[in-house]
Amino acid sequence: LCSPEASKADVCAAMTFTEARAICSQLTWRKYDDKLYKNAQKKLASELIALSPRVSCGEPGIFFLDAEGLGRLGGEGKLCRDLLRLASRHGFVDGRVGVASSAFAARVASATSKGRWHIVPSGRDAHFLAPLSIDILPLSESTRTNLLALGVRTIKQMVALPRSSYIGRFEADLLNAYDLALGLDPTCPTLPSEERVFQCTMDIGSSMESLKETLFVLKSMLERLTSDLRQDGFVADEL
Secondary structure, eight states: OOSOEEEEEOOOOOSOHHHHHHHOTTOOOOOOOHHHHHHHHHHHHHHHTTTOSOEEEOSTTEEEEOOTTGGGGTHHHHHHHHHHHHHHHTTOTTEEEEEOSSHHHHHHHHHHOSSSEEEOOTTOHHHHHTTSBGGGSOOOHHHHHHHHHTTOOBHHHHHTSOGGGGBTTBOHHHHHHHHHHTTOOOOOOOOOOOOOOOOOOOOOOSOOOSHHHHHHHHHHHHHHHHHHHHHTTOOOSOO
């Protein structure tokens, strides 16, 4: 992994819906729709491929890109500007970019930067993370409480002790966080997974007069779709 970028779009509501509606009478409220978010995620990821061939989607609003070899195309600063410009064209106007040698450090850089982007010098992930609070690490509440009880409040204090000193005394989440703090993150941007859409049509020839006939036709179409999926080694995400 070399210099992945984490682009995050955060939206913060600073007023109630009633207050917002008073300002914009045409404002509508939509409940959270997981499928809607995933579709938007896939759409933006397909656009990000134009800037890097390896794009991975994490949780909603988080993307990891591989920037290896892109230095000859204007450098990391240009890549950051291009990422923000592309995301803005798709409605993500508050995006942030972090560039680092590991995915975790890149994500932290995107979230803690005071500007629109932050570039961590190559190989300096551990130095960048050292002064930050252990709160940014993926630790359980009990592990965090135990560290605070020992006076460990920063990542620098945590990694000052050898990794072996934590084995058997803390849960596995601390050992994983310890590696992340040193810039060791197995997360890597990958090539987009292949997605295919299967369709099935049937010419009935005339109108159907009973529910039984309708169900028979639908059952036949589902069986044909299932057969096509099985032949190509696919499973149905939605049928």
